[in-house]
Amino acid sequence: MASTILDDGFEPQEDLAFWQIRSLSFRVLILGRANAGKSSILERIAGESMEAAQVYRNGVLLSPNHIRGDIERGEHDINEEIRFRSCPGFVFHDSRGLEAGDSNDLKTLYEFVQGRSTGGKLKTQLHMIW
Template sequence: MAGNDTSFDVHTADSDDLEFWRSRKLRFRVLILGRANAGKTTILERIAGASIGEAEVWRYGKRRRGQIVKGQRDRGLHNVKDEIRFPSRPGFVFHDSRGFEAGSSEELDRARRFVEDSSAATSLGDQLHAIWMCLPLDEARELFDTEKEVFSWARGRIPLLVIFTKRDGAVNKVTSQIISTASESASGRAFRRKARINAEITVTTHIKEREKELRQLGQVHSAIAFLTTSDMTELTDASESASANLIKATEEGLAGPKLKIVLSLVWGRNVLNNGFWCFFW
């Protein structure tokens, strides 16, 4: 990982001095976790506003030319220390890790050591600032033990945001199940509409139960937040709103104004003054 010296005192310059902040070349570093097809690629694409094919892979401060980040079916980069960067959002640095399918304890252990080392880093540029963990709702599988282990990693030092992805897919699946198991006399638009409403209730209840379960796994002082996303595969008003909510939830989990400033700058929003900047790097 690049060892940029981005330590600074938030009081050394006016928060509206854009040249000061621009000169810092700040980075906000996120580890995104999840099993295959959990929606990680889609999340990255919506945050970056670009295709995953446009992402660059960096290692130790140098771009690895010719290496690309594969799509949703890929199980992640082999080296969790590799950085995923998008020219469209140059302030964000993402790390991906496989290891959440059964039998991937070695990869998971590498990710855990990466979190520990990043937590101990003294330079702001080398620190890991947030963990995004994607859990798909359209799959009936229970949580892997490897997924449950993540909740012991942060220990209050790094905010952990659990993103329940593919809510729309889960509602569609439950709706189809309700319709397929109904009696032959149950049909028509009104029945399908009621089935959809019942499916929404079922999925919402499942999310609340899963949140309760996951909160019990976390440490007492861990900063754990939850977010649910739907319809993220395309760039729409809804997906843009979901992306903004993801950044807001991450921001709320950060400790102190320094990291909030970093996130606001790489995202383009001035948290301190509750305003907006047209910010170009």
């Protein structure tokens, strides 16, 4: 299959080799209102349940029991990295449900996006918001 060259000169790749060779992960933040199905979207993308996800906080893998408890309570820490074995090369961040009038969650979201979009290493930058 012939590859196409985009205007920026980058040749699209059939797989994630570009990212994997450089030990990079494509970071995706998923956000929305409470109970909108953010975690369900992640499960559909990965083809796995959230309980099968590997969740890291400050570089430390959390136990499955901790993850299950957070899912049941609907608690999410936007800084936690969610990885699925079925989606190597992707890191997901799941925001808490956004509610009208909740300035604390909005401030947390703003700081996360600001911190992950300016400066710093490509490895830790946010690449997409869904």
